[in-house]
Amino acid sequence: MVAAAAGPVRKRVVILGGGFGGINxxxxxxxLPVDVTLVDRRNHYLFQPLLYQVALAVLSxxxxxxxxxxxxxxxxxxxxxxxxxxxxxVAQRRVHLKTGVELEYDYLIVATGSTHSYFGKDEWAxxxxxxxxxxDATEIRRRVLLAFELAERQMMETGTHPALNFVIIGGGPTxxxxxxxxxxxxxxxxxxxxxxxxxxxxxxxxxxxxPNILAAYPVDLQQKAIEQLAExxxxxxxxxxxxxxxxxxxxxxxxxxxxVVTLWAAGVQASPLGKMLGTETDKRGAVIVDGHLNPPGHPxxxxxxxxxxxxxxxxxxxxxxxxxxxxxxxxxxRIGRLVxxxxxxxxxxxxxxxxYFDKGDMATIGxxxxxxKIEWPFKAHWSGFPAWMTWLVVxxxxxxxxxxxxxxxxxxxxxxxxxKDGARLITGSQELPGWNAQEEHTGVVTTKPLDMSxxxx
Amino acid sequence: MVAAAAGPVRKRVVILGGGFGGINxxxxxxxLPVDVTLVDRRNHYLFQPLLYQVALAVLSxxxxxxxxxxxxxxxxxxxxxxxxxxxxxVAQRRVHLKTGVELEYDYLIVATGSTHSYFGKDEWAxxxxxxxxxxDATEIRRRVLLAFELAERQMMETGTHPALNFVIIGGGPTxxxxxxxxxxxxxxxxxxxxxxxxxxxxxxxxxxxxPNILAAYPVDLQQKAIEQLAExxxxxxxxxxxxxxxxxxxxxxxxxxxxVVTLWAAGVQASPLGKMLGTETDKRGAVIVDGHLNPPGHPxxxxxxxxxxxxxxxxxxxxxxxxxxxxxxxxxxRIGRLVxxxxxxxxxxxxxxxxYFDKGDMATIGxxxxxxKIEWPFKAHWSGFPAWMTWLVVxxxxxxxxxxxxxxxxxxxxxxxxxKDGARLITGSQELPGWNAQEEHTGVVTTKPLDMSxxxx
Numbered sequence: 001m002v003a004a005a006a007g008p009v010r011k012r013v014v015i016l017g018g019g020f021g022g023i024n025x026x027x028x029x030x031x032l033p034v035d036v037t038l039v040d041r042r043n044h045y046l047f048q049p050l051l052y053q054v055a056l057a058v059l060s061x062x063x064x065x066x067x068x069x070x071x072x073x074x075x076x077x078x079x080x081x082x083x084x085x086x087x088x089x090v091a092q093r094r095v096h097l098k099t100g101v102e103l104e105y106d107y108l109i110v111a112t113g114s115t116h117s118y119f120g121k122d123e124w125a126x127x128x129x130x131x132x133x134x135x136d137a138t139e140i141r142r143r144v145l146l147a148f149e150l151a152e153r154q155m156m157e158t159g160t161h162p163a164l165n166f167v168i169i170g171g172g173p174t175x176x177x178x179x180x181x182x183x184x185x186x187x188x189x190x191x192x193x194x195x196x197x198x199x200x201x202x203x204x205x206x207x208x209x210x211p212n213i214l215a216a217y218p219v220d221l222q223q224k225a226i227e228q229l230a231e232x233x234x235x236x237x238x239x240x241x242x243x244x245x246x247x248x249x250x251x252x253x254x255x256x257x258x259x260v261v262t263l264w265a266a267g268v269q270a271s272p273l274g275k276m277l278g279t280e281t282d283k284r285g286a287v288i289v290d291g292h293l294n295p296p297g298h299p300x301x302x303x304x305x306x307x308x309x310x311x312x313x314x315x316x317x318x319x320x321x322x323x324x325x326x327x328x329x330x331x332x333x334r335i336g337r338l339v340x341x342x343x344x345x346x347x348x349x350x351x352x353x354x355x356y357f358d359k360g361d362m363a364t365i366g367x368x369x370x371x372x373k374i375e376w377p378f379k380a381h382w383s384g385f386p387a388w389m390t391w392l393v394v395x396x397x398x399x400x401x402x403x404x405x406x407x408x409x410x411x412x413x414x415x416x417x418x419x420k421d422g423a424r425l426i427t428g429s430q431e432l433p434g435w436n437a438q439e440e441h442t443g444v445v446t447t448k449p450l451d452m453s454x455x456x457x
Numbered sequence: 458m459v460a461a462a463a464g465p466v467r468k469r470v471v472i473l474g475g476g477f478g479g480i481n482x483x484x485x486x487x488x489l490p491v492d493v494t495l496v497d498r499r500n501h502y503l504f505q506p507l508l509y510q511v512a513l514a515v516l517s518x519x520x521x522x523x524x525x526x527x528x529x530x531x532x533x534x535x536x537x538x539x540x541x542x543x544x545x546x547v548a549q550r551r552v553h554l555k556t557g558v559e560l561e562y563d564y565l566i567v568a569t570g571s572t573h574s575y576f577g578k579d580e581w582a583x584x585x586x587x588x589x590x591x592x593d594a595t596e597i598r599r600r601v602l603l604a605f606e607l608a609e610r611q612m613m614e615t616g617t618h619p620a621l622n623f624v625i626i627g628g629g630p631t632x633x634x635x636x637x638x639x640x641x642x643x644x645x646x647x648x649x650x651x652x653x654x655x656x657x658x659x660x661x662x663x664x665x666x667x668p669n670i671l672a673a674y675p676v677d678l679q680q681k682a683i684e685q686l687a688e689x690x691x692x693x694x695x696x697x698x699x700x701x702x703x704x705x706x707x708x709x710x711x712x713x714x715x716x717v718v719t720l721w722a723a724g725v726q727a728s729p730l731g732k733m734l735g736t737e738t739d740k741r742g743a744v745i746v747d748g749h750l751n752p753p754g755h756p757x758x759x760x761x762x763x764x765x766x767x768x769x770x771x772x773x774x775x776x777x778x779x780x781x782x783x784x785x786x787x788x789x790x791r792i793g794r795l796v797x798x799x800x801x802x803x804x805x806x807x808x809x810x811x812x813y814f815d816k817g818d819m820a821t822i823g824x825x826x827x828x829x830k831i832e833w834p835f836k837a838h839w840s841g842f843p844a845w846m847t848w849l850v851v852x853x854x855x856x857x858x859x860x861x862x863x864x865x866x867x868x869x870x871x872x873x874x875x876x877k878d879g880a881r882l883i884t885g886s887q888e889l890p891g892w893n894a895q896e897e898h899t900g901v902v903t904t905k906p907l908d909m910s911x912x913x914x
Binding site: 041042043044060061062063065067069070073076079080081082083099101134135138145149150152153156157192193194195196407410423424425426427428430 | 498536613653881885887
C-alpha cells in the first residue's frame with residue numbers, strides 16, 4: 001500500500017477574477033482535492049447589485065464588500081494572489097501575470113467579467129463615470145452630492161445657480177436604479193438640508209438609445225417602470241442617441257442637454273482577456289462557449305459570468321449575478337468530476353451540461369418601488385411595493401457574510417425609518433467638471449458681499 | 458409698539474471650520490438671535506480621535522463622519538457654505554473666500570485647526586502620509602494592507618519578500634495608536650489570511666525625536682506605554698531624528714532603516730489663516746489669544762481649538778478635542794452675552810473668561826490596553842485594560858449622533874468578539890512607493906512558474 005503522502009500530484013486550478021463566478025467556483029473547489037489559486041487585482045469581493053446604493057450614499061463600501069482572503073479562509077487548498085492576468089499560453093497551459101510571472105494550470109476558470117464601453121469614445125469616461133467598482137461608486141457619490149453644495153454656494157453668492165440636471169445615459173437596470181436613487185436623494189434628503197436652493201427641483205433624465213428601457217424585461221414591466229419613474233419625477237427619453245458628452249452638457253443629435261452630473265450606464269464590453277484566449281468571441285468580446293462552458297477545443301478552460309456567451313433555448317443567458325454564480329458552481333463541479341475520472345479523461349463520460357436556472361430578475365425604482373419578473377417558485381410580473389419588498393428580501397438573503405447582511409439590513413431600516421444617513425460624504429476633489437458650463441464665463445470675479453439675509457426656512 | 462418684523466438687524470456670525478470648535482460653537486449659536494454662516498471646505502464633521510481606526514480598517518469612514526448640514530438641520534438661523542476662507546479684511550470685518558466672494562461678519566470664529574508639518578520637507582508628504590482627513594485614513598489603510606498583499610505575491614513568485622517594516626515617525630498619541638493598531642492587524646487578523654508569508658513577523662517601529670513618547674503624559678504612563686507597546690512587539694526609539702525619508706526607507710542620521718510603509722505622526726502646524734489675521738502667533742502658527750479667546754484688539758474675533766494658543770496656569774492648553782469643544786461652547790456663549798449687552802458694548806461688564814476644564818487624556822495601545830491620565834471626577838493614572846475600557850466608554854459617549862454611536866459600538870463588539878472585519882478594503886492604486894527598494898533591482902523580469910506547492914496551513 002502506497003503512503004498517502006506519496007499520492008498522485010494534485011491538479012492545479014487557476015481562477016481569474018473574484019466576482020460572482022470566481023467566488024462561487026472557489027467555494028466549490030475548496031472542498032476538492034485540488035490546489036487552487038485565485039487571482040484578482042482587487043483584494044475584495046464586491047456585491048455589485050447594491051453598488052448603486054454606495055453611489056447614492058445609502059450604504060458604505062464596507063457594507064457590500066469583503067476581503068477575498070476572508071471568504072476563502074476555511075479552504076486551506078486555496079491561495080489568493082493579488083495580481084492581474086495579462087495573457088495566456090493555452091498550449092503550455094500558462095497564464096501570464098502583470099508582474100512578469102507565469103502561472104501553470106491544469107484547469108483554468110476565467111471569470112473576469114466586463115467593463116464599461118464608451119463605444120470608442122474613451123474621453124467620455126472622465127465626464128460620465130460608470131458604476132463597476134467602489135472607486136466608481138464614491139466618485140458618483142462625490143459628484144452628485146457636490147452638485148448640490150456648489151448650487152447652494154452659488155445661490156448664496158450670486159442669487160442664481162445652474163439647473164440641477166442629472167443625466168443618465170443608458171436605461172438598463174443600473175440606469176434605472178441610479179435615476180430612482182438620485183431622485184430620492186434630491187426630494188427626500190437634500191431638501192431638508194439646503195436653505196437657499198430647492199433640491200426637489202432637481203431633474204433626472206434617462207437617455208436610452210434603444211426603443212425601450214429595461215430591454216430584458218417584458219413590455220408590461222417596462223411600462224410600469226416608466227410610470228413609477230414618472231412618479232419620482234424621472235424623465236425617460238428612448239431612441240435618444242448621445243452623440244457627444246462634454247463638461248456640463250450632453251448632445252443628443254443636434255440638441256444640447258445641460259447636465260451638472262452625467263452618468264454612464266449604457267454599454268459594457270467583456271474583459272479583454274476573453275479575446276486573448278484565441279477562440280471565437282461575440283461582438284461584446286464575450287467568449288462563445290459550449291454547454292460545458294468550455295471554449296471550443298479547450299475542455300480544461302471554463303468561462304464564467306459576464307465573459308461567457310452562453311446560448312440556452314435560443315436565447316443568450318444574461319450577464320447578471322445569478323447566471324454568474326451558477327456558472328461558477330457548475331465549473332467547480334465539472335472540474336471535480338474530471339479530476340475524479342482520472343488523468344487522460346476528458347470527462348465526456350459525465351456529460352451533464354450547464355443549464356441556467358432562472359429565478360427571475362428585478363430592478364428597484366427608488367425606495368418604495370421595483371419591477372420583478374419572477375420565474376421561480378412561480379411565474380409572475382410584479383411591480384410597485386410588492387416587487388420592492390421581494391427585492392429587499394432576496395438581496396438581504398444573497399449578501400454573502402452574516403455580518404454584512406445584518407449591517408445592511410440595519411442600515412436600510414434606519415435610513416427608511418428616519419431618513420437619516422451618515423454615508424453622505426464628499427471625499428476627493430471639490431471640483432466638478434463643467435460646472436457653470438451653462439453660463440457665459442465673463443472672466444470677472446464676483447466680489448460683492450455674500451447674501452446674508454435670513455435664510456428661508 | 459414696533460412690530461417684531463421691523464426689529465433690530467440681527468448680528469452676523471461667521472464660523473470658519475466645522476471641527477470640534479466650530480460645531481460646538483454652532484450648536485450654542487443655533488439657539489441665539491443671530492444669523493450664522495458656517496464655512497468648511499469639507500461637507501462633513503469628522504470625529505478625529507477615531508480616525509486611526511479607519512486607517513487600520515476597523516471602522517468605515519461613515520462611522521465617524523457626519524454631514525455638517527445634518528448636524529445643523531434643526532437650527533434655521535445657521536447657513537452652511539462649502540467653501541474655503543483664504544484671507545481677511547479685519548478692519549472691514551470681511552472674510553475672503555476662495556471663490557472670490559467676501560463674507561461680512563459682526564463676529565468671527567476661526568476654528569480651522571492644524572495640518573501636518575513636514576518641517577519644510579514637503580516632498581516627504583507623499584512618502585509618509587499623516588492622519589488628518591478621511592482621504593489620509595483610506596490612503597494609510599491602502600498602504601498597510603497592500604504591503605501584506607505585495608509581500609505574499611512576491612513570496613509566491615520568488616520565494617522571498619522585503620522585510621515588513623512599518624515605521625511611524627512621531628511618538629505622540631497618534632503615533633502610538635497607529636503603531637498598536639498595525640501590530641494588532643498583523644498579529645491577529647492578517648496571520649490567519651496569508652498562507653505564504655508570516656504577517657506576525659511584521660515589525661512596527663516608532664521613531665520619536667524627543668526624549669520620550671507621549672510627551673504630554675506623566676512619566677509613569679510613558680513607561681507603561683512603552684511596556685504595553687513592547688508586549689505588542691512595537692519597538693520605540695527616542696531621540697531618533699529623521700534626516701531623510703525616501704521610497705522604501707528612512708534615514709536616522711547615517712543609519713538607514715528599511716520601511717515598506719512609513720507614516721507621519723510627528724509635527725503639526727496651525728492653519729495658515731492664523732497668521733493672516735495679522736496678530737501675534739506662536740512658532741507653530743497658532744494665534745495668541747487672551748482669556749476671551751480674542752486676539753489682542755479684536756473683541757469680535759474668537760479663535761478656537763488647535764489654532765488658539767491659550768495659556769492657563771502657566772501651561773499651554775493642549776491641542777486636543779476637549780479644549781476645542783469647550784472653546785467653541787465658550788465663544789458661542791460669549792457672543793450671546795455681547796449681543797444681549799447691546800450695540801456698542803464690548804461686553805467688558807460680563808468678564809467671564811475661558812477656562813479649560815481638563816477631564817484627562819487617553820491614548821489606546823492596541824485592542825486591550827491604553828494609558829489614561831484622569832483629572833475628573835477624580836485624579837488617577839491608569840494603564841492597561843481598565844484604561845482601555847475607560848477610553849471605550851468615553852469615546853462611545855462623545856461620538857456625536859445616536860446612529861454613529863450605535864454603529865461604532867456594534868462594529869467594535871463584532872470585531873473584538875469575532876476578529877472579523879469588512880472594512881479591510883484596498884481602493885485606489887495598487888502600487889506602493891519604494892516597494893522592493895530594499896533589494897538590488899536587476900532589470901530582469903522573473904518568468905519562472907509560480908510556486909504552486911501546497912501552501913502552509
